Amino acid sequence: MLRRYKAIAVFTTAMILLIAFSSIVKSWLMQKNWVLEGNNIFDWLHDLGRYLMATIEANQKQSTLLLWLFPVLFTALLLTVVNIVTIALFILLRRWGSIRFLHRKNEMRKKVQASIIEYLYGDSESALEQMKQLKKQMLIEEIISLRKQITGSQTENLQQLFYQLGLDTFVVQKIKSARWFNKVLYIDAAQWMQVYASFELIQPYQYAGNPHLRNVAQMACVNLDTGQAFAFLNILDQSLPIWHQILLHKTMVRSSLPLPDFYSFLQSENASVIVFALNMIRLFSQKGSKDEIIRLVTHHDPVVRRNALRVVRDLNIYEAIPVVKQNFLGETLRVQVGMIQALSLDKPQETFEFYRNIWLDTPRRLQAEILKHVSPGLQAMLLKDMERVQIEQKQN
Amino acid sequence: MADIFLNNLFLIIAALIMAIYLFLGIISMFQLIDYKRANRYTEFNALLSSPLAPGVTVIAPAYNESKTIVDNIKALFTIQYNNYEIILVNDGSTDDTLNRIIQEFDLVETEYIAYAALPTQPVKGIYKSRNQAYSFLTVVDKQNGGKADALNAGINVSHFPYFVAIDVDSIVIPDALQKLVKPFLSHTDNKTIATGGVIRIANSCKIENGQVVQVNVPDEYIARFQVVEYLRAFLMGRMAWSKLNGLLIISGALGMFDKDIVVQCGGYNSNTVGEDMELVVRMRRYLYEQGVKHKVEYIPDPLCWTEVPATHDALQRQRNRWTRGNMDTLKMHRKLFFNPKYGRLGMLGYPFWLFFEWLAPLVEAGGYVFMLFLLMTSMINWPVFLFLLLFVYLFSVSFSFYAVLFDEFTFHRYHRFAHLRKLFIIPFIEPIVYHPLNVYWAIRGNISFLKGNRKWDKLERQGFSNTASE
């Protein structure tokens, strides 16, 4: 709740603080003499504030509003000046690299990198000792970033290093406790380094509310689960956006996992899961029940229909063509484009006849789409035929 | 009595405006942090190899760009995306723009279909390259009809479900498409209908073969003011509105749209000079009427570099046009005003735009007049007046500083000391010099709108070829 409205929370707190602070300032201005009397800058401010307040009070024409607002404005003014100075100083200091922790972080990262290289190519014992003193999160970040880019014998060395440093237990521990954006890092690490011990822990995150976390957990489980890698698809009731599908597909290709029978997910209640299953059937050319696919051509969700049509086209399901033709005119435009592409399976002459019969009932936009997406030969035939129709119309 | 009332009114307005800006700033900050966190480990490259990545059409209208057109198109070739096509629309140029492209890319006229989903000025020809390397380039030659009309013609011949509208002379960074398309692919409950990227200013930057190779703060002061202005507008304003889902505008220099929805609501409107804003408002209005949950998103990454007007005259014309475009759109869609049927758009986005983008300059001008009146009747309370003035001034300075700070923390594009020195001065001069000018131009825009001027002035650009030859 608080996380959702954090901006409002921060804003209100800021306002309350401002008003609270301004009441302090007001009482400060009310006093004629104060503790630090004699300090030049503050005295000057104090006098200025008092002088302004006096003028406002003295001037009958000024409203009470201004009088009431004045301490707030005065405080805000002071804060703004402080703000400007701090920001400028901060940026400058950052540039000089003299903010210690930033500098140290960079140095540390260099040390981590050097010792990983040392481990792989030099004295691994001493490098290991050295690394034990370094920050674990940084070690994991670096090892994973390298692991993602390479294959071959060095990956085994990296994995060995990971376990020798005891990072697997660290990862397990961190998945439990870290904040979500760090959880993403550790779950990812567990997946790349095959920390099977973390599997039980990651499993529930497959249904997490945060989409980033959910996605990375799904990928991890696909890799770590030896039995039913895609079981989560049966349970998932959140949507599985294309982006997640792309990443899941990439994981599958990369680790060449044994594929499940994606046809078993086509009955799902969750439309995005059906879309995912259809995409995977298409990309891995899985064979299975054609009737299932044809049934989905008339599914109630247009996104499912569209993706089913792509399967029809890519897997050459000729049996679907009558169904497509039958439903063609009542469809939404985007699905119709899919249908036009699917119909390219059929013989050109048949398709030509089909388009010709429906041509006059077709809205212009759809006609344009048909012409844009059919094969060049068919396009020429249709254009020729259109000319004839137009000439006939003119003669009548 | 009247002057006390007015006094209070201006005071309340000023306080409200500041509070609102502060609030937007806070939202932006969180939004930026969230974006950074969410994308820290994102592999955008996955899009480059995936067969599931959707196709994207890049539509670039060109009018009399003969000097730079070839370089501009070549720059578009460096876009890193798997499945995309480039459609260049020659909007009835009177110079040799078309011939240059034909020669350079070995184009031949192809047969085309006279059907068009969106009505446009007649198309004279469609060209494709004989060279396989340029197979993804299509050039549409049409009669002049303005930018909106050219974009519509491009939409008509596009093949893919998403399209990107760009200014042909702006510099798109290579991974812009990946970043822009991601929100369309990762939305879960609200359908993403349009995304826009942050625009950065390319004046005085070193540009080679269509890529910014060295970032500089512009030499001309008038462009420098705009650097801070753009940082503020994009990193603090639009980010917040993206979060609040109240965005009304995707700037014409770079934006990606869902083609189906654009076509369904009739494409770009060629009767207004603010076609970029009008389209987004119309799309959203249409979807609210259809009852579709949707969102418009902004990506804080600097995806596009563009040359901004560097002379008084050019800038004045640009601002004049912006004001007219705003007023046009606001007038066309006045039904939205505080209409709960249109959700966030009607209750937040539209009113904000009305008050802050259109009325604010007028109110401010009113304030100046009032001040003059007080001066003449010598009713002014000088110390208090100066105090308030100082306060407003410093507030705006600190706001600009925050924008610079946001950039520093997130994308850090001005990385040299000399840049900082130049940037730090700007916020202090801007409220005195640049801001009043802006108010003046906005008022002139209002006047010319009332006079019925709806014409598009061609922006005078200095051309990148000059800067590149240094």
Added chain:
Amino acid sequence: MKILICESNPLLVQLMGKELMSEQNEVHLAWVGEEMASQLTSFAPDILITEVLLPQINGFEFIHNARLQFPNMMIIVISSLISNRLTELIFRLGADEYISKPFDPTQLNNHIQRAILRKKNSLISNAIDYVTKI
């Protein structure tokens, strides 16, 4: 042989450096955009190994410039870019060899040897063509 390796991941670039380091090779590394271009000009390597998806500078541009500057240099691109169209573009810009990520760094030396051999062969056959044409 003088080898320059450009890659944005500092760990990977060091790893490749270790793989290629030997008595006959002099290896330089660069993982910051500006450094890459300046190293290229000052070091004038025989072999350039580079990624194209680089932050701060445009990798395509970089290859193109490198080719213009040193017509005889070997350019080997190691990249996570998989798109066919863009790999074609890389070759058009003048790259000699393309290795897609993830790759096996221990095979890097072999790759380079093979690429050099191929380039030599094509040079010879070009020369023969040239001679026979005359």
